[in-house]
Amino acid sequence: MRHIRTQIHPDIDHLDNKTVFKRDAARAIVLDGENILMLYTERYHDYTIPGGGLDEGEDIISGMVRELEEETGAQNIHNIKPYGIYEEFRPWHKDNADVMHQISYCYTCRIDRELGNTAFEAHEVNNGMRPLWINIFDAIEHNEETIAKNPKKGMSIERETFLLRLIAQEML
Template sequence: MRLIKKLVHPDAEALTGATLTRRAARGIVMRETLILLLFTERYNDFSFPGGGVAEGEDLIDGLRRELEEETGASNVRVQRDYGYVEELRPHRRSGFDLMHMTSHFFLCDIDPELRATRMEAYETANGMRPVWVELDEALAHNRGVMERLEATMGLSIQRETFMLEELANDLARAA
């Protein structure tokens, strides 16, 4: 799998200390110009469905589980790996100063109809929901949030916006 980018959050550059290492699997699911993303009201952003893979869990198994839980997708078929992003960012949870996250992205197909989601409590509390959205619309929205430095902006928006840009550029080159 190719390394797409290494990201260092500006607030992490001067930090040292205990680092949590985490692997994640994220799905890229498209239908023509629409992409299946998660919109989170709390952060006012679009993100790729997927998330943390448990210790010992296969990346593809974790990806399927996450897509089913977060979007209600069924019959997830992984077409190919797209690449991965490494990021270092502040981590504001017990005992850690930093998080080193490796997010593996995969191009996927799913059955046409989405079923009910099985979000975790914090995802529901954050107002997370799956949406089919125009790729360009999601990208413009996230860029606007970053430009305005919205107070509710989450730490993952840098990675998510970069990947939306990368995908849009790849699609433009292929056209």
């Protein structure tokens, strides 16, 4: 799978003497014309691509399918194809680590347009997360405005907006 980008958070100037926690994640890019299936998170006021961390021993595609089903209620997931790897280094304050090294394996796929029931984790419910179809250019514009104006923005919005721009450029 191609390497799309490595992003290093500005607070990380080196990895010498740092404890690094590695996290593998899988993300699902689902397009229907110019509409893309996204997660809107009220707390951060942003749109993100469905996906998340892999469970211990879980293969990447199974994790992507699981996350897509849990977060969006997607049904009939098929035509799964590799898109690219987005790698990031961020400050981390859990699991006795200083830095999180996350590798997001991104795949395109097709699903039925109608979504079923979600199975959000408690923190996702508390953050006001919900799935929806949105015009990709509207999602990009919204995230760019959030980056510029919202002090509550999450760290993932930079990754998400970069990926949305690339998807629009390459796939539409």
